[in-house]
Amino acid sequence: MPSAAVAGEGPVNPENSDGFAICNGAELYYSVMGEGAPLIFLHGGPGMFHEYFLPHVEPLASDLQLIFYDQRASGNSTKDVPPESVSPENFVKDLDGIREFFGLEKVSLLGHSWGGLLALHYALAFPDRVERLILVDSAPPNSALDAVNFKARGDRRTAEDIKIIQEIME
Numbered sequence: 334m335p336s337a338a339v340a341g342e343g344p345v346n347p348e349n350s351d352g353f354a355i356c357n358g359a360e361l362y363y364s365v366m367g368e369g370a371p372l373i374f375l376h377g378g379p380g381m382f383h384e385y386f387l388p389h390v391e392p393l394a395s396d397l398q399l400i401f402y403d404q405r406a407s408g409n410s411t412k413d414v415p416p417e418s419v420s421p422e423n424f425v426k427d428l429d430g431i432r433e434f435f436g437l438e439k440v441s442l443l444g445h446s447w448g449g450l451l452a453l454h455y456a457l458a459f460p461d462r463v464e465r466l467i468l469v470d471s472a473p474p475n476s477a478l479d480a481v482n483f484k485a486r487g488d489r490r491t492a493e494d495i496k497i498i499q500e501i502m503e
Contacts, residue, residue: 353410354402356430357423362409363402363431367394372441373431374401375448377472379419382408386445402431404451425454432462441465447472 351364364383374390376383383401393399403410405427406419428451432440441464444452449471456463490498 354431354434356434357405357426358418359405359414359423359427360411361402361405361427361431363400363434365401366391366399367397369397370441371398371400371435371437372443372467373428374399375428375442375444375451376401376404376407377446377448378407379404379424379447380407381447382410384408400431400435421451421454424451425458428455429459429462438462439464441467443467443469444471445469450474 349366351362353360353362355361372393374383374386376386382403386401390399404424406412406414428442439462442452442455444450444467446469449468450473452466452468453471453474456466
């Protein structure tokens with residue numbers, strides 16, 4: 334059974350453990366594997382969870398401490414948060430709470446999709462707390478670029494692609 338701890342206390346056994354960290358008023362689920370320099374993973378979404386990373390990155394655990402967490406109102410983290418608290422500012426505060434929870438002075442971040450945009454927001458808010466950024470298919474940083482990106486993806490979709498997407502969405 335995962336345990337819950339408040340940011341700053343850190344997990345009881347950070348290697349190959351899981352639990353909940355109370356950060357910025359939200360109960361965030363985390364999972365850690367491996368040992369070495371820590372790398373925090375920021376999943377896409379919002380609304381998704383960290384598990385889709387696992388089959389692709391588990392081999393890195395032989396050299397790095399992989400830290401995953403499910404963001405506010407996502408995955409295994411509590412979804413019982415006020416709707417108005419689901420904001421970029423709170424996602425950044427949550428990430429800083431995770432940094433503090435694990436006792437890290439600086440963080441290396443790998444952000445995918447929305448997680449890449451979150452990593453950028455964090456780096457802008459706390460540049461002195463970021464060691465490295467790895468952005469994987471990051472979400473665009475503004476609505477104009479997002480519109481260009483959305484249109485380009487739509488232009489490439491075939492009728493079969495659209496049918497599959499509709500089936501998934503249903």
